[in-house]
Amino acid sequence: MRAEDLNVYSQIGNVGEILDESQKKRGLLIYAFQQIQKEFNYLPEEELKALSRKLDIPLSDVYSTASFYKHFYFKPRGKNVVCVCMGTACHVRGASKILEKLKEKFGIEEGETTKDMSLTLETVGCVGCCGLAPVVTVNEDVSGEMTPAKLDVIIDGLGGK
Ligand code: FES
Numbered sequence: 372m373r374a375e376d377l378n379v380y381s382q383i384g385n386v387g388e389i390l391d392e393s394q395k396k397r398g399l400l401i402y403a404f405q406q407i408q409k410e411f412n413y414l415p416e417e418e419l420k421a422l423s424r425k426l427d428i429p430l431s432d433v434y435s436t437a438s439f440y441k442h443f444y445f446k447p448r449g450k451n452v453v454c455v456c457m458g459t460a461c462h463v464r465g466a467s468k469i470l471e472k473l474k475e476k477f478g479i480e481e482g483e484t485t486k487d488m489s490l491t492l493e494t495v496g497c498v499g500c501c502g503l504a505p506v507v508t509v510n511e512d513v514s515g516e517m518t519p520a521k522l523d524v525i526i527d528g529l530g531g532k
Contacts, residue, residue, distance in 0.1 A: 372406040372407065372409065372410050373407070373410065373418060373421070374403065374407055374418045374419070374421035374422040374425060375421050375425065377403050377406055377407075377422075377425070396426040396427065396428055397428065397432075397436070399426065400422070400426070400428070400433065400436050400437070401436075401440070403422050403426075404436075404437055404440075404443050407419075407422070408443060408444065411447075412444075412447065412448050413443075413444040413445060413446060413447050413448055414437055414443055414444060414445055416445075419433050419434065419437070446484070447484065447488065448484060448491040449484045449485060449488050449489055449490040449491035450488060450489050450490070451489060451490045451491070451509060451510055451529050452490075452491045452493060452508075452509070452510055453473060453490060453491070453492055453493070453507065453508070453509050453525075453529070454492075454493040454494065454495050454498075454507065454508045454509075455469050455470045455473065455492075455493075455494050455495075455505075455507050456494070456495050456496075456497060456498050456504070456505065456506040456507070456508070457470070457494045457495065457496065458495075458496050458497030458498075458501065458504075459497075459501075460497075460501035460502075460504040460505075461497075461501070461504040461505040461506055463504070464504040464505045465505050465517075466504075466505045466506075469505055469507060469517055469522060470492075470494065472519070472522060473492055473522070473526070474492065476526055477490055477492060479492050480492070481493065481494050489529070490529055495508075498513060500513060500515060502515075503515025503516055504516075505517045507522070507525065509525060509529070
């Protein structure tokens, strides 16, 4: 959904009665970011500018709010997002080797996307299933107890070089 098409005020409900106009607008930003990111897979600059105009909130405030949350992205992301958990349990059980293998295979660094937009490589602090360390997520799927053989299967499924 584009920023221009958002009916953000319909999301307030009864809570709107106890908030002033500025609080209402700011409270709607997260919902708006979620809708825009659902549409574009990231937050395009033009959409954030449109949102800034629509809600009459300075663009710098729109950006600072979005950048507070790690799950909003400012750059286009690939069709597949592979995320290596680098939390303590995964680190101890070889997450760095997994990350290196993925970097080498796809020719990108952590936080980058392949030129053909097929894959974005990310890391995360902990995905909450430390008992399955080391853990890699591919889009919404979690793969635990990652081994080189399992990683090869995942890479083949994603079309690595
Ligand atoms: S440290 Fe990797 S899942 Fe918790």
